[in-house]
Amino acid sequence: MSTVLVTGGAGYIGSHACKALARAGFVPVTYDNLVTGWQDAVKFGPFEKGDLSDRARLDEVFARHQPVAVMHFAALSQVGEAMSRPGLYWRNNVEGSLTLIEAAVAAGCMNFVFSSTCATYGEHDNVVLDETTPQEPLNAYGASKRAVENILRDFEAAYGLQHVIFRYFNVAGADEEGEVGEHHRPETHLIPVMLEAIDGKRLGLTIHGTDYDTADGTCIRDYVHVMDLVEAHVLGLTWLQEGRGSRVFNLGTGTGFSVREVIDASRTVTNREVPCSEGPRRAGDATKLVSGSTRAAQELGWEPRRSTMKKMIADAWQWHLDGRYER
Numbered sequence: 001m002s003t004v005l006v007t008g009g010a011g012y013i014g015s016h017a018c019k020a021l022a023r024a025g026f027v028p029v030t031y032d033n034l035v036t037g038w039q040d041a042v043k044f045g046p047f048e049k050g051d052l053s054d055r056a057r058l059d060e061v062f063a064r065h066q067p068v069a070v071m072h073f074a075a076l077s078q079v080g081e082a083m084s085r086p087g088l089y090w091r092n093n094v095e096g097s098l099t100l101i102e103a104a105v106a107a108g109c110m111n112f113v114f115s116s117t118c119a120t121y122g123e124h125d126n127v128v129l130d131e132t133t134p135q136e137p138l139n140a141y142g143a144s145k146r147a148v149e150n151i152l153r154d155f156e157a158a159y160g161l162q163h164v165i166f167r168y169f170n171v172a173g174a175d176e177e178g179e180v181g182e183h184h185r186p187e188t189h190l191i192p193v194m195l196e197a198i199d200g201k202r203l204g205l206t207i208h209g210t211d212y213d214t215a216d217g218t219c220i221r222d223y224v225h226v227m228d229l230v231e232a233h234v235l236g237l238t239w240l241q242e243g244r245g246s247r248v249f250n251l252g253t254g255t256g257f258s259v260r261e262v263i264d265a266s267r268t269v270t271n272r273e274v275p276c277s278e279g280p281r282r283a284g285d286a287t288k289l290v291s292g293s294t295r296a297a298q299e300l301g302w303e304p305r306r307s308t309m310k311k312m313i314a315d316a317w318q319w320h321l322d323g324r325y326e327r
């Protein structure tokens, strides 16, 4: 069976990707430093503890497992933190990725799937965000991901590194079978924060800004179910193995939900009140991020069939009620 090196495989998206890879017949080898990941989430293949900055350790892991591809999820991903600690983001996300990319090329592992973000686009009023939209990130998180995209292009030109870049919109939900789910410490993402507030695990949810130029004044995002998202990665891997060349794909549904709409949907799904208050804008937030692209559907055959708001919240709620990671 072919092995795939999954960096960040102990994290939220990476652990779901390991499940999808195992289901598709690959052996996912998790490479994770467990700073934000959870060893309990490594359930579908071997675990190799290590840091992206540790080239010797990476070389050893490539030599031991001989992966046919890398799926690179390991990253810091909080917009607020990126605004206040940009150096951390440049060092971890950019320098760490560069070390990994160099190790992959040195090991002759020339298929690379990269987890990028719609935050690389920045603010574009009334423009459909597709893969050709100029990348003008508003925060160091988006800037760090854009930098890695550029590194991949340079490594393709120099060494032939084939890569698929996925620009995610907002990832939500959990494995429907309850084996893995979302668990960040601290948690900052809208849906899990809201579910913790509903369940009395935190005082309440603060809406970050109610004066945006949208119908209800709150930011609009395009939410994708995590299992749909990771299935796209398996399709991206097949794409590379078939020699179809480097490509960028947006992963979003094309439908936007405001923060207030997400809150309303949670009230309906959980049948509980959502304790919330209104606060100021969060630095670095774009007003609206919605994918305008059908490239992933047309070229990869991707169908985000689980990505209804109701199902994403229902699966996240089920995970929240059952979640069993070390705490």
Ligand code: UDP
Residues within 6 Å of the ligand: 079, 170, 188, 189, 190, 191, 193, 205, 206, 207, 208, 209, 219, 220, 221, 259, 282, 285
């Ligand atoms: N948000 C909010 N309160 C929170 C967390 C998030 O109002 O406690 C808003 C945030 O400002 C953004 C949207 O919810 O408009 C989605 O934020 P999240 O952090 O989940 O993802 P991001 O868009 O930053 O990747």
